[in-house]
Amino acid sequence: MKRVIRAKRGTELECKGWQQEAALRMLMNNLDPEVAEKPEELVVYGGSGKAARNWEAFDQIVEQLKKLENDETLLIQSGKPVGVFKTHEMAPRVLLSNSVIVPAWANWDYFRELEKKGLTMYGQMTAGSWIYIGTQGILQGTYETFAAAAKQQGLDSLKGKLVLTAGLGGMGGAQPLAVTMNEGVVIAVEIDEKRINRRIQTKYCDRKTDSIDQALEWAQEAVEKQVPLSIGLLGNAAEVFPELVRRGIKPNYVTDQTSAHDPLNGYIPAGLTLKEAEELRNNNPDEYLRRSKESMVKHVQAMLDFQKAGAVVFDYGNNIRQVAYDQGLKNAFDFPGFVPAFIRPLFCEGKGPFRWAALSGDPEDIYRTDRLILELFPDNEPLKRWITMAQERVAFQGLPSRICWLGYGDRVKMGLAMNDLVRKGELKAPIVIGRDHLDSGSVASPNRETEAMKDGSDAIGDWAILNALINTASGASWVSVHHGGGVGIGYSLHAGMVVVADGTDLAAEKIKRVLTSDPGMGVIRHADAGYEEAIDVAKEKHIKVPMLGI
Ligand code: NAD
Numbered sequence: 001m002k003r004v005i006r007a008k009r010g011t012e013l014e015c016k017g018w019q020q021e022a023a024l025r026m027l028m029n030n031l032d033p034e035v036a037e038k039p040e041e042l043v044v045y046g047g048s049g050k051a052a053r054n055w056e057a058f059d060q061i062v063e064q065l066k067k068l069e070n071d072e073t074l075l076i077q078s079g080k081p082v083g084v085f086k087t088h089e090m091a092p093r094v095l096l097s098n099s100v101i102v103p104a105w106a107n108w109d110y111f112r113e114l115e116k117k118g119l120t121m122y123g124q125m126t127a128g129s130w131i132y133i134g135t136q137g138i139l140q141g142t143y144e145t146f147a148a149a150a151k152q153q154g155l156d157s158l159k160g161k162l163v164l165t166a167g168l169g170g171m172g173g174a175q176p177l178a179v180t181m182n183e184g185v186v187i188a189v190e191i192d193e194k195r196i197n198r199r200i201q202t203k204y205c206d207r208k209t210d211s212i213d214q215a216l217e218w219a220q221e222a223v224e225k226q227v228p229l230s231i232g233l234l235g236n237a238a239e240v241f242p243e244l245v246r247r248g249i250k251p252n253y254v255t256d257q258t259s260a261h262d263p264l265n266g267y268i269p270a271g272l273t274l275k276e277a278e279e280l281r282n283n284n285p286d287e288y289l290r291r292s293k294e295s296m297v298k299h300v301q302a303m304l305d306f307q308k309a310g311a312v313v314f315d316y317g318n319n320i321r322q323v324a325y326d327q328g329l330k331n332a333f334d335f336p337g338f339v340p341a342f343i344r345p346l347f348c349e350g351k352g353p354f355r356w357a358a359l360s361g362d363p364e365d366i367y368r369t370d371r372l373i374l375e376l377f378p379d380n381e382p383l384k385r386w387i388t389m390a391q392e393r394v395a396f397q398g399l400p401s402r403i404c405w406l407g408y409g410d411r412v413k414m415g416l417a418m419n420d421l422v423r424k425g426e427l428k429a430p431i432v433i434g435r436d437h438l439d440s441g442s443v444a445s446p447n448r449e450t451e452a453m454k455d456g457s458d459a460i461g462d463w464a465i466l467n468a469l470i471n472t473a474s475g476a477s478w479v480s481v482h483h484g485g486g487v488g489i490g491y492s493l494h495a496g497m498v499v500v501a502d503g504t505d506l507a508a509e510k511i512k513r514v515l516t517s518d519p520g521m522g523v524i525r526h527a528d529a530g531y532e533e534a535i536d537v538a539k540e541k542h543i544k545v546p547m548l549g550i
Pocket residue numbers: 166167168169170171172173189190191192195235236237238256257258259260261262266267268269270316317318319448
């Protein structure tokens with residue numbers, strides 16, 4: 001029988017306190033069919049990222065959370081409840097560890113063996129830590145990346161600027177809307193018409209065409225008039241990008257979100273229709289891989305040519321530079337990854353994907369917090385634009401939620417103000433506050449978040465562990481340590497935290513500590529690596545960094 005899981009709404013508790021109730025509802029919300037990719041397999045998102053090991057373990061977690069006392073802590077080992085201990089009221093109600101394997105054994109093959117034996121599960125980032133909120137998270141991260149790209153050039157937005165990209169899949173599909181939300185114009189090349197159609201239906205993309213001439217005409221007009229416009233251009237990036245170079249077209253920004261990280265299943269070689277590509281993949285995978293990689297060389301070469309012509313070019317975390325480099329394109333890494341290019345300065349301020357969900361289930365509670373954020377940060381223009389557009393264009397999935405990038409100082413301000421709204425009854429029920437693990441001080445991932453750190457500390461994993469420890473000591477409601485999220489087993493260590501604003505004084509104390517030390521970890525991590533921006537933030541905000549004499 002197919003089980004359908006959906007979090008309870010409203011103020012009636014099934015648990016002995018709001019902290020446990022929040023964990024229960026967020027676990028269930030992760031598996032809501034509106035939220036999860038494959039809820040019947042407990043898979044939330046990101047390939048096989050799960051919320052619980054199996055249904056038996058899920059049922060036990062639910063049962064344990066319902067009877068958990070306000071001074072007890074439940075331990076979850078890779079999606080299975082393994083113990084309950086008496087702790088104290090200030091301690092987290094749940095502690096989780098997901099997919100962690102002793103380093104010398106940490107590869108996909110060994111992980112799969114352990115998984116087959118029923119000993120572990122892949123927790124991804126927010127799947128196994130019960131704070132996934134659907135595609136809003138991806139949209140906002142992409143929006144923030146393009147906002148940072150504009151800001152880096154001294155611009156308030158992408159108004160009158162042209163972005164060229166490719167790939168309108170699960171995550172890449174957020175690109176057209178993220179660009180138009182930044183007031184820019186985008187041509188997104190996509191080989192699969194169904195993908196373009198889906199983005200048009202969901203209003204993520206404005207128009208489509210299979211003609212380069214038509215796309216350029218629309219784009220030019222919109223750029224001249226300085227109006228936002230997104231265009232899905234049916235074609236192969238490995239053909240269209242070089243053709244645009246040949247024509248002397250000069251986009252302002254160029255990137256790519258084809259699934260180049262998987263040359264066999266994620267990238268379509270030039271010169272083939274989708275059907276031909278599928279046949280070749282099935283009948284002659286070696287030839288497919290040869291053609292796919294050869295096409296990526298052309299694709300990356302065109303990106304390098306755009307860069308030479310003055311465009312801002314960046315890799316969007318799909319490993320396309322590595323593939324081209326391995327094929328002999330020795331200057332493939334001449335353009336940077338998106339974290340060192342745009343996101344790291346935000347990380348230096350402790351900024352990252354802060355998010356919250358309304359346990360009442362009432363969208364009005366989120367709209368009230370939207371107003372609150374505009375009241376608290378009236379001068380932050382990109383934030384204002386994001387909140388206004390998110391209200392208009394983002395449909396809630398599961399429990400109503402919101403995401404926005406806030407940094408050190410601002411997170412605690414927002415968290416305490418939300419707790420006050422709960423206390424005063426302006427919100428119908430408590431608010432769950434958390435974040436992605438792709439955050440400033442919570443992840444070690446040398447091919448992504450910690451690529452090219454100033455002091456070479458890309459693979460130092462201590463920071464992620466320290467992050468989990470300080471969040472536990474600070475009294476977060478639940479804390480998690482994960483391995484392998486985002487980039488796969490062997491390639492990352494990261495930690496998550498959630499704190500519940502239930503309107504009490506105790507919650508205010510926890511929020512004050514957690515929402516200070518958690519983004520503070522981002523500041524000290526980057527200050528320690530020698531980033532001046534982080535050192536300045538530490539000085540200005542009086543964050544103690546002993547070795548720097550601060
Ligand atoms: P997806 O597989 O759902 O979509 C990829 C899309 O690219 C598909 O629609 C496919 O038809 C299209 N495509 C493939 N080859 C093409 C070609 N030659 N020309 C034009 N279109 C082509 O994947 P996704 O979830 O959208 O992710 C895309 C990539 O971006 C992944 O590699 C992912 O890891 C990366 N990514 C990274 C981050 C990050 O934060 N670092 C964020 C988003 C995405």
